[in-house]
Amino acid sequence: MAEGGRVLRIQLLIGFMCVALVVYFVLLGRLAMAFVTTGEPAAVGLGLALMVLPLIGLWAMLSTLRAGLAHQRLARICHDEGMELDVSALPRMPSGRIQRDAADALFVTVRAELDNDPQNWRRWYRLARAYDYAGDRSRAREAMKRAVEMEERDR
Template sequence: MKTRITVAVLTFALVVYFWLLGQRGFYLLETGTVVGISLGIGVLILPVIGVVLVVFELRFGAATARLARRLAQDDELPDDEGLTRRPSGRIERASADAYFETVRTRVEADEGNWRLWYELGYAYNLAGDRKRARAAMRTAIELAGR
């Protein structure tokens, strides 16, 4: 629930920011000068790009949360309890890498299993590779939708 509130607050803040940015863009367009119109068009493009990115991120988060709920219903959420932790509570890199290797091997054996791809994304995240974690989660979302 905390995450949803945080996402809602941040999304609201972005909407307000995009609204204010859009107002400035229209103000620049109204100047009637070549420079003002050019800058106004540029400024108006930014909120459009921002809205598209926010929508993509919200859809990705919702799809990932749906998969997590499905795994939780079946009591199959990835478990990191056996991994070695630092005093701060963070998982040690060597332990995360070893976990990643075992999951990667299982995914290679069954590439059509969305549950394994979800776990691979989780393992990538533990190993600190956010880009590949997101890519693995996208694959899990795609496979689960079939």
């Protein structure tokens, strides 16, 4: 039950942030239109520049939500299939993060699994998680992106 409450709180927070961003984009768009309608060249230029910002913000928000939902879908499938990495026994630092040596050893194991089955998106998902545990976020993002692409092709 505690996990369900945690998930609900996270979903509500995401929803609130999305609504707040949309309100911000609308207000920024109205301000941009006010600048454009003045007819002054500098104000028109500023207004046009301000119109671009909500579009960029909307794109960033939607792409982040899409990626997050895709990652959650892969996590749910891997969990249901028993393919999630079990890190419960790995030693941790006082901060709660997995100790570097243990994360590196986990990475070596997961990388070997991927080398034996490179066309399986689940292996790429596991590699992304191992990169994350080892602290290599940029490679984790790339591996997760590949896992999502492969899973979408498999569907």
